[in-house]
Structure formats: structure tokens, C-alpha cells
Amino acid sequence: MIELNVNGRSVEIDDDPATPLLYVLRGTLGLNGAKFGCGLGQCGACTVIAGSEAIFSCITPISALAGRRITTLEGLGTRTRPGTVQRAFIEEQAAQCGYCIPGMMMRAQALLERNPAPTDAEIRAALAPHLCRCGSHMRVLRAVRRASRAARAGSAGRSVQP
Amino acid sequence: MKARDSRAISRRTALAAGGALIVHFALGARAARGSPGAPRSPASPAPADRGGAGAAGFGGPGRAGRAESDLPGSLRRFPMLDSWLRIDTSGAITLFTGKAELGQGIETALVQIAAEELAVAPASITIVTADTSRTPDEGFTAGSHSMQDSGTAILNAAAQAREILLGLAARRWRLPPEALRVEGGIVTARSGRRIGYGTLVAAQTLHVRAEPHSHLTEPGRHRLIGVSMPRLDIPAKLTGEAIYVQDLKLSGMVHARIVRPPSYGAQLLSVETEAVRRLPGVIEIVRDGSYLAVVAAREYQAIAAMEALARAARWREQAELPDRAKIFGELASWPSNEIDLASDRSSGSRGPSAPAIRTLQAEYRRPYLMHASIGPSCAVARFEAGGLTVWTHSQGVYPLRRALAELLQLPEDRVHCIHAQGSGCYGHNGADDAAADAALIARAVPGRAVRVQWMRADEHLWEPYGPAMLARVRGALDAGGHIASWDYEVWSNTHSTRPGGAGNLMPAWFLEHSLAPHPPHPIPLPEGGGDRNALPLYRIPRLGARYHFIPQMPLRVSALRSLGAHLNVFAIESFMEELALAAGVDSIEFRLRHLEDPRAVDVIRAAAKRFGWTGRARTRGVGHGFAFARYKNLAAYAAIAIEAQVDSGGRVRVRRAAAAVDCGEAVNPDGVRNQIEGGILQASSWTLKESVAFDRRHITSRDWASYPILRFEDVPDSIEVVVADRPGQPFLGLGEAAQGPTAAAIVNAVADAAGVRI
Numbered sequence: 001m002i003e004l005n006v007n008g009r010s011v012e013i014d015d016d017p018a019t020p021l022l023y024v025l026r027g028t029l030g031l032n033g034a035k036f037g038c039g040l041g042q043c044g045a046c047t048v049i050a051g052s053e054a055i056f057s058c059i060t061p062i063s064a065l066a067g068r069r070i071t072t073l074e075g076l077g078t079r080t081r082p083g084t085v086q087r088a089f090i091e092e093q094a095a096q097c098g099y100c101i102p103g104m105m106m107r108a109q110a111l112l113e114r115n116p117a118p119t120d121a122e123i124r125a126a127l128a129p130h131l132c133r134c135g136s137h138m139r140v141l142r143a144v145r146r147a148s149r150a151a152r153a154g155s156a157g158r159s160v161q162p
Numbered sequence: 163m164k165a166r167d168s169r170a171i172s173r174r175t176a177l178a179a180g181g182a183l184i185v186h187f188a189l190g191a192r193a194a195r196g197s198p199g200a201p202r203s204p205a206s207p208a209p210a211d212r213g214g215a216g217a218a219g220f221g222g223p224g225r226a227g228r229a230e231s232d233l234p235g236s237l238r239r240f241p242m243l244d245s246w247l248r249i250d251t252s253g254a255i256t257l258f259t260g261k262a263e264l265g266q267g268i269e270t271a272l273v274q275i276a277a278e279e280l281a282v283a284p285a286s287i288t289i290v291t292a293d294t295s296r297t298p299d300e301g302f303t304a305g306s307h308s309m310q311d312s313g314t315a316i317l318n319a320a321a322q323a324r325e326i327l328l329g330l331a332a333r334r335w336r337l338p339p340e341a342l343r344v345e346g347g348i349v350t351a352r353s354g355r356r357i358g359y360g361t362l363v364a365a366q367t368l369h370v371r372a373e374p375h376s377h378l379t380e381p382g383r384h385r386l387i388g389v390s391m392p393r394l395d396i397p398a399k400l401t402g403e404a405i406y407v408q409d410l411k412l413s414g415m416v417h418a419r420i421v422r423p424p425s426y427g428a429q430l431l432s433v434e435t436e437a438v439r440r441l442p443g444v445i446e447i448v449r450d451g452s453y454l455a456v457v458a459a460r461e462y463q464a465i466a467a468m469e470a471l472a473r474a475a476r477w478r479e480q481a482e483l484p485d486r487a488k489i490f491g492e493l494a495s496w497p498s499n500e501i502d503l504a505s506d507r508s509s510g511s512r513g514p515s516a517p518a519i520r521t522l523q524a525e526y527r528r529p530y531l532m533h534a535s536i537g538p539s540c541a542v543a544r545f546e547a548g549g550l551t552v553w554t555h556s557q558g559v560y561p562l563r564r565a566l567a568e569l570l571q572l573p574e575d576r577v578h579c580i581h582a583q584g585s586g587c588y589g590h591n592g593a594d595d596a597a598a599d600a601a602l603i604a605r606a607v608p609g610r611a612v613r614v615q616w617m618r619a620d621e622h623l624w625e626p627y628g629p630a631m632l633a634r635v636r637g638a639l640d641a642g643g644h645i646a647s648w649d650y651e652v653w654s655n656t657h658s659t660r661p662g663g664a665g666n667l668m669p670a671w672f673l674e675h676s677l678a679p680h681p682p683h684p685i686p687l688p689e690g691g692g693d694r695n696a697l698p699l700y701r702i703p704r705l706g707a708r709y710h711f712i713p714q715m716p717l718r719v720s721a722l723r724s725l726g727a728h729l730n731v732f733a734i735e736s737f738m739e740e741l742a743l744a745a746g747v748d749s750i751e752f753r754l755r756h757l758e759d760p761r762a763v764d765v766i767r768a769a770a771k772r773f774g775w776t777g778r779a780r781t782r783g784v785g786h787g788f789a790f791a792r793y794k795n796l797a798a799y800a801a802i803a804i805e806a807q808v809d810s811g812g813r814v815r816v817r818r819a820a821a822a823v824d825c826g827e828a829v830n831p832d833g834v835r836n837q838i839e840g841g842i843l844q845a846s847s848w849t850l851k852e853s854v855a856f857d858r859r860h861i862t863s864r865d866w867a868s869y870p871i872l873r874f875e876d877v878p879d880s881i882e883v884v885v886a887d888r889p890g891q892p893f894l895g896l897g898e899a900a901q902g903p904t905a906a907a908i909v910n911a912v913a914d915a916a917g918v919r920i
């Protein structure tokens with residue numbers, strides 16, 4: 001058994017400790033936000049936050065995450081109470097198929113918590129690990145800038161806190 | 163699995179109950195309207211597949227009924243209004259479309275159209291998409307046809323339904339329909355009397371044939387069409403709700419992975435399964451000839467077992483792939499069917515020709531390109547009681563159903579395909595094959611829902627690629643700087659190996675009783691395949707065009723967004739630039755002097771204006787390029803201007819793009835911009851980054867490191883899209899309109915910057 005802290009809740013996990021976090025989130029915990037894209041840490045679709053760091057959940061075994069606070073897309077908010085980053089992405093309509101976007105939102109969340117007013121170059125650099133095939137990049141960049149402005153006007157906190 | 167006699171397969175279609183209460187209108191309730199002499203459509207002889215339509219009925223599922231050529235859009239094939247719309251006694255409205263949401267925003271646009279013409283709020287409409295037991299068979303969601311086909315059908319069906327409802331209220335109150343108005347699904351008389359759609363529909367029916375003409379809402383009074391309504395699916399996608407097929411969780415669901423062969427045509431010689439069988443969670447190992455898969459309780463257990471099984475498998479390989487370094491020379495030498503494209507448009511028919519004074523020629527190439535979906539293909543299937551249910555992100559649930567029925571030798575009515583969203587596909591990717599995987603494996607573990615998720619390498623190595631292509635152009639200028647003649651040749655494989663038959667499902671190639679792919683056929687113009695957009699829209703006195711259709715396919719290929727239009731528009735628009743240079747004329751001016759269509763002229767001027775083409779500053783290492791096309795010469799018009807920077811190492815970056823598009827009436831302008839922006843970025847990636855790699859036996863582009871695509875560092879500083887305002891004009895498909903013009907505009911900009919062409 002491994003104890004994980006996911007979106008402020010403590011959960012006991014009976015999966016093999018070598019199982020990458022992604023499969024535990026999606027399978028055992030029923031959290032759909034993180035996506036399987038490559039299983040190789042090459043595309044960013046599986047990104048979640050561990051502590052304050054954006055990580056690839058597809059290549060991070062749960063054994064490496066005991067005791068670290070994990071935040072997934074679901075931890076940012078809900079449809080009726082979206083978090084700052086979610087609201088900004090929705091307002092910019094920053095998605096087509098949307099499959100890659102949650103990973104980018106988690107990367108943006110981690111960036112804004114560390115650097116509330118990133119430059120455009122800093123946003124691009126932060127998003128460098130992420131691929132999008134539909135070509136939503138311009139909207140994603142706009143959405144992160146919008147989230148940055150909104151966060152500075154209000155609060156960028158994750159809506160679910162431990 | 164021999165004896166695949168398709169005649170043995172039942173053509174009957176299940177008349178499964180849709181969720182909505184079926185409402186009834188009397189057939190005669192409606193005053194005849196529309197063009198005089200229009201067929202009043204007595205019930206067409208019901209083909210067997212329309213089954214019991216009538217008393218129980220609705221025109222929903224099943225193959226096309228009789229084609230009614232005077233009806234708009236997909237109403238031609240499904241003329242009954244209740245194939246598209248149902249209203250229950252509470253006033254709840256259900257909208258049906260055979261098209262699928264692929265991330266292009268079609269659900270939102272269709273709801274806007276229906277809500278506009280029904281005079282209701284969009285939130286009062288529930289939309290049901292591609293489902294073989296509920297929606298019309300609109301074939302594939304492909305070719306930028308959804309708005310033209312389904313959008314047009316729904317526009318007219320909703321307008322006619324509204325008129326029927328108004329007519330019912332008018333009769334009930336003995337008032338002329340003109341004295342009534344309708345808003346929010348409520349009909350109101352001047353006296354203030356009100357009645358809702360739900361009350362009006364009681365014991366009546368929308369089971370009536372559409373009329374050829376509809377009383378459409380005047381464009382000037384539109385509340386929803388032309389408005390950038392937020393996409394209906396985006397909040398769910400951005401908050402982690404279960405919306406993708408990958409998210410589907412059925413009771414008792416198990417997970418499967420496939421052990422793919424190492425190369426095309428490889429044979430499984432042996433596999434040691436005992437050790438794998440004992441791994442944690444393993445439920446079943448499925449082997450059928452060279453087809454090998456494993457089923458486990460949990461997803462990562464299936465992956466671990468698949469990896470162990472792959473290590474235990476011995477294969478014989480036999481693939482012979484062409485020499486990639488010489489591919490374009492080889493392409494032109496492969497046997498081909500010759501198709502003359504310009505025979506009816508040749509000499510003299512396009513205006514007088516002056517003597518040529520200068521001739522140019524050029525060759526243009528496109529490598530094999532991947533769809534490269536970010537999420538690998540996935541499907542969930544359950545086989546029970548002799549029937550199969552499949553949740554799939556296929557672009558065509560009905561064609562897939564026919565293929566799966568053939569694959570499993572089931573009657574078609576025992577196969578139910580339900581579309582669920584996947585990662586963007588951009589054409590025929592692994593979606594249908596994953597559905598076949600899920601079906602084959604589900605049959606081996608009956609009663610259990612099986613989720614098959616492809617691994618990254620499965621998608622990269624086994625998806626059907628957009629074919630490599632080659633074009634050669636020879637053109638002459640006259641003394642006045644006009645084109646005197648134009649001779650065009652294009653070489654390509656087919657651009658569609660979709661199912662079709664079960665032989666087009668890749669897993670079927672490896673079964674003990676394997677099925678071979680169906681022989682490819684060219685798609686005739688005006689749609690076209692390799693020859694899509696091979697004929698320029700420009701006025702050219704002497705025009706020759708030939709398509710060399712190559713049946714031999716050493717690499718698996720099929721439909722990739724825009725098919726051959728990507729290369730053909732690239733070639734035509736690059737060559738126009740060459741001719742303009744030779745004529746000493748600005749390239750936009752040169753295009754305009756060869757165009758008659760005022761809408762083409764308008765988008766070119768609009769893109770040039772937004773870009774600031776005239777008077778643009780010249781900077782060392784920075785170039786400007788332009789391109790234009792009307793997709794398929796019959797759908798949306800798109801003009802794109804690009805500013806590109808070429809650094810001293812030859813690295814190219816697009817700095818900005820300005821586009822103008824005319825897609826007829828734009829239902830959701832932001833949706834149009836989203837598609838065009840995305841098309842520009844995707845085509846930039848194709849043009850500047852991509853080429854499927856292979857050696858003489860194996861595809862070697864197996865992941866994102868070996869098949870790089872556009873990244874954030876490559877993305878332009880800005881993309882602007884001007885959407886032409888064409889109220890009341892027919893919808894023109896736009897989803898693929900940017901691909902060709904982007905490629906040409908980039909290369910023209912690079913040539914402008916560097917003085918070289920690539």
C-alpha cells in the first residue's frame with residue numbers, strides 16, 4: 001500500500017509501486033484530467049503537479065510520490081466553480097479536441113504559482129515540453145496571459161487545498 | 163474466418179428506441195409550401211433497411227432512403243424531419259446528426275443553427291451525434307462536409323418544424339400564422355395567449371417529409387447564427403469530466419494491449435505465453451494467426467504483460483520498403499493509372515490565348531506525413547448475447563459497423579457503433595483499427611467490456627499516413643504578363659483506404675484467416691483524392707492536367723486533412739509566385755488578373771489588407787509570401803499571407819500570419835477562426851518539420867523524438883483571421899481550407915527572404 005495525497009485527499013493505493021502515477025489517477029482514482037499521450041515523457045499530456053513542480057505522470061512511479069502533494073486538473077476547479085487557469089482557458093476558447101490542454105493548464109498553474117507575471121518568452125519556455133496537434137497554441141498563450149492577469153487581480157490558488 | 167460472403171449479412175437495421183419521446187404530427191397539418199410542382203413525396207418504397215418505418219417509426223437509423231435531389235443537404239438522404247429533430251411533451255428538444263465532434267466544434271455550430279431556426283435557447287437542445295442506433299447515416303465526418311451536409315439539413319429541418327408548430331398554434335386559436343410570434347419555444351398571439359412547443363406537439367408527429375424550400379429566418383434577425391457562442395464541449399474538457407472515449411469506464415471493464423508485428427506483413431512464428439499468463443492481473447492472451455493481444459484487469463498490468471509478451475514473440479519479417487532517399491524519383495516510375503483532368507477545360511474554352519514568350523517549369527514534393535494524434539487511438543467494446551457494442555472515435559460509425567460486421571461475421575444489426583470523442587484525428591488515423599482490436603478481443607472475453615488503448619508507437623508505426631506526392635508544372639507567359647498555358651502532372655497513391663470493407667481494418671491483415679486491403683480507387687473530381695485542387699481556379703487559356711494514380715502502396719496510406727489539396731495548392735500557388743516574378747508583377751496583382759470570382763478577389767484583398775501587404779517593410783532575412791485557394795474549387799475560400807524569418811543556419815520561423823476566409827454564412831466566427839488558426843499551425847508543422855522516416859524494412863518514426871512536430875518555440879507571434887460576412891449564403895466547408903495555402907505562403911516567404919526555394 002502506498003499513501004498518496006491527491007487534490008488534498010489522502011488515498012491508499014494498492015497498485016504495484018512501479019505503476020506510473022497516470023494509471024493510478026485514471027484507473028484507480030477515476031480522475032480523467034491527466035491524459036495518456038506517449039508514455040515516454042515527450043508530449044506533456046499527462047502533466048500534473050507534485051508539490052510545486054509540474055511532472056510527467058506517465059513516467060513517474062507512485063513509489064516516488066509518497067508524501068508529496070499531487071494536484072490534477074480536477075484539483076483546479078469544476079465546471080461550475082472553475083479555477084483561475086480553467087476560467088482563462090475557457091474564456092479564450094483555448095482548445096479544439098482539447099486532449100493536450102489539461103497538461104498545459106497544469107504547467108501554466110505551476111508557472112503562475114512560481115512566477116505570477118511571466119513574460120511571453122517565459123510562458124513559451126515553460127510550455128516547451130507540450131505538444132498540440134490541433135494548433136491551439138496561440139489561444140493557449142493568450143489564456144496563460146489572461147490567467148496571469150486574473151491571478152494578480154484576484155487569487156491564483158488551487159480551489160482544493162489540503 | 164473464411165467465407166466472407168457479404169450477401170449473407172443482413173441489411174436490416176435495428177430500429178432501436180431513441181431516448182426521446184417520439185412526438186406526432188398529422189401529416190396533413192401543414193399547408194403546402196415551397197416550389198410549385200415540387201414532389202409531394204408519397205412514401206417511397208421502403209427499402210428493407212428502413213424496416214418498420216411508419217407506425218413505430220422515425221427516419222433515424224438505416225441507410226439512405228431514396229435520394230431526393232431537390233432537398234437541401236443531408237435531407238436528400240434522410241428527408242423525414244424527425245430524423246433530425248424530436249420534441250417531447252415537456253418541450254425538450256433532441257437534435258440528431260450523423261456527424262461526429264472531432265474537436266472542430268461541429269456540435270456547437272449545429273445546436274446554434276437548430277436553436278436559431280426553432281426560436282429556442284441553445285440550452286434547451288440536447289444533441290446526439292453519430293450513433294448507429296439513433297442518428298442518420300451521414301457517412302464519414304470528413305472532407306469539410308459537416309456544415310454543408312448536416313448543417314444545411316438541420317437549418318431547413320428546424321425552420322420547417324418551427325413553421326409546423328406555428329401552424330398548429332394558428333389552427334388551435336383560429337388565427338393566421340402571421341399574427342403569431344415565437345420565442346424561447348413559446349408561441350404568442352397578439353392577445354397575449356401563449357402556448358409552448360411541448361403542448362403543441364402532443365399526439366402529433368414530426369414524422370413528415372421535408373419540403374424543398376423552407377421559411378428561413380432572415381439573416382438580419384439572427385440571434386445565434388453569426389455569433390461566437392462558446393463551444394459546448396470545452397468546459398467538460400477543461401475540468402476533467404469524462405468526455406473522451408479514453409475516459410469511458412464500464413462496469414467490470416478490463417484493459418487490453420496489442421503486441422504489434424515489427425513491420426508490415428510480419429508473421430508471428432512463435433510466442434511463449436505461459437510466463438505471461440502468470441503475471442499479475444492477466445486475464446487472457448488472444449492469439450489468432452499473427453494477431454497477438456493480452457487482456458488484464460488493470461491498465462498498467464496490461465502494459466507490463468504486453469511488454470513481456472513482445473519479448474517472448476518471434477517474428478518473420480518480409481517488408482520491402484522503397485529507398486527513402488530516392489522516393490520521389492521512384493514515385494514517378496511506379497505503374498500508374500492515367501487520369502486526364504482537364505480534357506473538358508482545354509484549349510480555347512477559357513479565353514483567347516496570346517503567344518507564349520517565356521516558359522518555366524518546376525517540381526514540387528511532399529513526403530509521407532502523419533496524422534500524429536496526441537492521444538493514441540482507443541476503443542471500448544463489449545460482446546454479449548451475440549451482439550457487439552463499440553464506443554469509438556471513428557469518423558464514420560456506419561461504415562465502421564459494416565466493416566466490423568464483416569470482420570466478426572455478424573449481421574449488421576448485431577453491431578452497434580457509438581461515437582465518443584477522441585484526440586483530434588485530422589483524417590483516417592488508428593481510430594477504426596482500434597475499434598477492430600476492441601471488437602476482436604471483446605469476442606474472446608464475452609460479457610466483459612474491453613478497453614483497448616494503443617501505445618504511442620502503435621499510432622506512429624501503424625496509422626495510415628498521408629501519401630508522398632510529386633507534382634510537375636510547366637507554364638508559359640505571354641507578352642502581356644498573362645499565363646498563356648499551364649501543364650500540370652501529379653503523382654500519388656489513393657487518399658482513402660477507409661473501411662469500407664473489413665480488409666481495410668489493419669488488425670484483419672494479421673488474423674489466421676487474414677483479409678487483404680481492398681484495391682484502391684481514385685476519388686473522382688470535384689472532390690478528388692490525389693487530384694483534389696489539381697485544377698487551378700485561375701483563368702488559363704490552355705490548360706492541361708494529368709493525375710498519375712499509383713495503386714502500389716509500400717507504406718500504408720489514407721486520408722489526411724485536405725488530401726491531395728495540400729500538395730496541389732502548394733504547387734499551384736508556388737508556381738504562381740514563380741510566374742509573377744518572371745512577369746515582373748506583384749504576386750497578388752498577378753493572381754487577381756487571372757481571377758474572375760469576386761469572392762476569391764475579396765478574400766485575397768482582405769488578407770493582403772490585414773497583413774499590410776502593400777508598403778510592407780523589407781528586412782534582411784525576412785520574407786513575405788502569399789497564397790490562395792478555394793478548397794476543392796467548391797468549398798471555402800482562403801487567402802493567407804505569411805512573414806517568415808530565415809536565420810543564418812537556414813532555420814525558418816513563421817513570425818506572423820494573416821488570413822481571410824469566406825465559408826459562406828459563418829455560424830460561429832470564432833469557431834471558424836479556431837479552425838483556420840489551427841490549420842495554419844498544423845500545415846506549418848507539416849511544411850517545416852515533418853517527414854515519416856523509414857528504412858528498407860521498418861518505419862523508424864516511432865515517437866515524438868523520431869517524428870518531431872511544431873513546438874511552442876516555433877509558433878508565430880501572431881495569427882489573424884478575417885472571416886467574411888456572408889449572411890444567408892450557403893455553408894462552405896472550411897476545416898481543411900488552410901492546409902494548402904499555408905504551405906505555399908510559407909515557402910513563398912522563405913523564397914522571398916532567402917532567394918531560394920525549398
